[in-house]
Amino acid sequence: MKKKDAILKVATVLFSNRGFKDTSVQELSRLTGAAEGTIFYHYKSKENLLLAILVKTRDDIVAQFDQFFENRPFDSGLEMAEETTSFYLYLAGLMEDQFLLLHRRFLYRFSESNPEFRKNLEAIYNCLVDYFEKAILTGQADGSIDSGIHPRKTALILFTMVDGMVRFKNDNLYDAGALFNELLKSCRRMLQVR
Amino acid sequence: MKKKDAILKVATVLFSNRGFKDTSVQELSRLTGAAEGTIFYHYKSKENLLLAILVKTRDDIVAQFDQFFENRPFDSGLEMAEETTSFYLYLAGLMEDQFLLLHRRFLYRFSESNPEFRKNLEAIYNCLVDYFEKAILTGQADGSIDSGIHPRKTALILFTMVDGMVRFKNDNLYDAGALFNELLKSCRRMLQVR
DNA sequence: AACAAAACTGAGCGTACGCTCAGTTTTGAT
DNA sequence: ATCAAAACTGAGCGTACGCTCAGTTTTGTT
Numbered sequence: 001m002k003k004k005d006a007i008l009k010v011a012t013v014l015f016s017n018r019g020f021k022d023t024s025v026q027e028l029s030r031l032t033g034a035a036e037g038t039i040f041y042h043y044k045s046k047e048n049l050l051l052a053i054l055v056k057t058r059d060d061i062v063a064q065f066d067q068f069f070e071n072r073p074f075d076s077g078l079e080m081a082e083e084t085t086s087f088y089l090y091l092a093g094l095m096e097d098q099f100l101l102l103h104r105r106f107l108y109r110f111s112e113s114n115p116e117f118r119k120n121l122e123a124i125y126n127c128l129v130d131y132f133e134k135a136i137l138t139g140q141a142d143g144s145i146d147s148g149i150h151p152r153k154t155a156l157i158l159f160t161m162v163d164g165m166v167r168f169k170n171d172n173l174y175d176a177g178a179l180f181n182e183l184l185k186s187c188r189r190m191l192q193v194r
Numbered sequence: 195m196k197k198k199d200a201i202l203k204v205a206t207v208l209f210s211n212r213g214f215k216d217t218s219v220q221e222l223s224r225l226t227g228a229a230e231g232t233i234f235y236h237y238k239s240k241e242n243l244l245l246a247i248l249v250k251t252r253d254d255i256v257a258q259f260d261q262f263f264e265n266r267p268f269d270s271g272l273e274m275a276e277e278t279t280s281f282y283l284y285l286a287g288l289m290e291d292q293f294l295l296l297h298r299r300f301l302y303r304f305s306e307s308n309p310e311f312r313k314n315l316e317a318i319y320n321c322l323v324d325y326f327e328k329a330i331l332t333g334q335a336d337g338s339i340d341s342g343i344h345p346r347k348t349a350l351i352l353f354t355m356v357d358g359m360v361r362f363k364n365d366n367l368y369d370a371g372a373l374f375n376e377l378l379k380s381c382r383r384m385l386q387v388r
Numbered sequence: 389a390a391c392a393a394a395a396c397t398g399a400g401c402g403t404a405c406g407c408t409c410a411g412t413t414t415t416g417a418t
Numbered sequence: 419a420t421c422a423a424a425a426c427t428g429a430g431c432g433t434a435c436g437c438t439c440a441g442t443t444t445t446g447t448t
Contacts, residue, residue, distance in 0.1 A: 003396080019299065021215035024435060035397045040437060042395090104299060105213065108365045125367060149383075153376040156368060157355065164358025165351075171302045173319060174350060182347040189343075189384050197426080219406060229427045234407060236425090 003034040004042045012053050016100040020050060051116055054107065057098040058120045062127045064091055069131065077139020078191055084135050085162050085187050088128070089176065092166040100170050125159075132158050136191065145191045158187065197228040198236045206247050210294040214244060245310055248301065251292040252314045256321045258285055263325065271333020272385055278329050279356050279381050282322070283370065286360040294364050319353075326352050330385070339385045352381065 010031050014023040025046060029036045043049035068087050074080040092099040101107065102124065111118040132155035139145025165183060169176035176183075204225050208217040219240060223230045237243035262281050268274040286293040295301065296318065305312040326349035333339025359377060363370035370377075 001395095019215070019303070021213070022303075025437080026435075029398095036436085037398065037438080038396050041397095044437095046436065105297070105365070109213070109216075121367075146383075149379070150376055153373055154380065156373060157359075157377055157380050160358040160362060161351065161355040164354040164361070167358070167361070168354060171299070173315075179347055179350060182344055183351055185343070186348065186351050186384050189340075189388075190380050194383075194388055195425095218404075220404085223428095230406085231408080231428065232426050235427095238407095240406065 003032060003038055006032045007034055007039055007042060007049070008052060008056065011049055012057075012101065013097050015050060015053065016097040016104065019104065020046075020106040047110065047114070050107075050110070051114070051120075053101065054117060054120045057095075057101060058124050060095060060098060061091070061124055064095075065127055065131060074138070076144035077135050077137070077142050078144035078188065080138055081132065081135035081145070081158070081191055082184055082187060084131050085158065085184060088162050089166065089180065089183075092169075096170070099166055103167050103170060129155050129159050132156075139191065143193065146193045149191065154190070158190070161187070197226060197232055200226045201228055201233055201236060201243070202246060202250065205243055206251075206295065207291050209244060209247065210291040210298065213298065214240075214300040241304065241308070244301075244304070245308070245314075247295065248311060248314045251289075251295060252318050254289060254292060255285070255318055258289075259321060259325060268329075268332070270338035271329050271331070271336050272338035272382065274332055275326065275329035275339070275352070275385055276378055276381060278325050279352065279378060282356050283360065283374065283377075286363070290364070293360055297361050297364060323349050323353050326350075333385065337387065340387045343385065348384070352384070355381070 007028060011023070011028055014028065014031075025036050025039055028034075028039055032039075039049070043052055065087075074083065102121075107117060107121065111121060129152075133151050136145055136149070136151045136155055140147045140151065162183070165176045165179065168174055201222060205217070205222055208222065208225075219230050219233055222228075222233055226233075233243070237246055259281075268277065296315075301311060301315065305315060323346075327345050330339055330343070330345045330349055334341045334345065356377070359370045359373065362368055
């Protein structure tokens with residue numbers, strides 16, 4: 001089970017950073033020490049290897065978020081929303097390659113022909129947006145978040161904002177770290193009761 | 195000059211939607227009616243063709259924004275910020291393929307080895323963020339936008355938010371149209387004086 | 389030790405791609 | 419009408435890729 005894992009690990013890095021087509025099985029073979037035949041023995045095609053990576057990514061992200069929220073006390077819904085934003089950025093740094101992968105278009109191209117791709121992508125996005133929404137609903141119940149905003153739609157917008165920030169960091173357009181405090185402030189201003 | 199333009203046009207659509215590697219010169223040839231040799235006669239390599247597309251995209255976007263702001267009267271900086279957001283979304287619909295292209299990672303890969311790519315990408319982003327910043331500065335001067343926010347950083351965040359929305363629309367994750375009003379509202383809440 | 393299942397190998401196949409080049413056709417100025 | 423420059427052509431070259439398969443090695447159970 002050693003080489004199988006190594007292949008998945010190296011492929012995650014290469015697919016995320018170089019792209020799917022720009023990563024050859026020959027290169028995976030060289031970097032993992034496994035023969036090309038071994039790669040196709042464990043994953044029956046290159047596309048299937050990508051799918052296996054996506055499945056693991058979903059498992060990892062969902063597990064991390066569930067663990068983060070389990071038994072964690074929040075002073076208010078607003079604080080929960082801020083911490084969700086904060087944790088998302090933290091996780092995007094921790095699991096850089098896997099988050100990078102989610103921003104790569106070839107995943108969405110495969111989604112059009114292979115429902116397994118779409119299923120896993122949706123599971124990830126639903127998990128994330130649900131936590132944002134839950135924070136907003138909690139905040140509206142405890143009075144820390146304005147009741148005039150639409151919970152689901154605003155959750156999507158919050159997610160869009162923080163996810164966009166991750167993209168810009170990954171594409172080296174500008175540094176997300178330098179914007180971190182301002183981002184949390186913007187998030188607070190968006191939600192606060194006035 | 196007919197075929198040269200046709201090649202650029204078709205390549206824009208294919209590179210944006212299918213990807214760079216996933217678009218073959220043979221296919222471009224078939225769809226434009228130009229022989230493969232003709233493509234290499236006008237653009238000396240596939241990479242060069244992509245660069246030509248990026249240059250045109252920069253020209254188009256910058257021209258559209260400059261034209262939009264020229265002689266346009268705004269009641270306030272806040273309104274200007276909202277209209278900038280709004281216009282960005284409008285333009286992303288109008289020039290769908292070209293905006294899609296800007297979200298494709300191969301552009302940023304080429305940027306690492308070819309400074310021409312980076313130069314053009316930066317020109318586009320600077321132009322866009324500058325307009326957001328200008329709106330904020332105007333609003334802080336006329337009292338419609340809170341003076342407690344950092345103009346440049348908040349401009350980047352606003353841009354991130356609206357650009358992220360465009361990405362989600364392009365990747366068919368969810369409909370930006372349905373979130374349009376809520377997005378403008380969030381934008382207003384972020385900036386407003388309290 | 390015997391043996392079957394699982395893991396692994398790498399040469400080789402078919403295919404598709406980017407690009408060149410020697411040559412042809414079209415264009416536009418005189 | 420002449421002619422040179424510009425536009426265009428497509429067969430063909432070298433290369434790289436995904437994947438197969440017949441065979442070998444390793445692993446774990448009895």
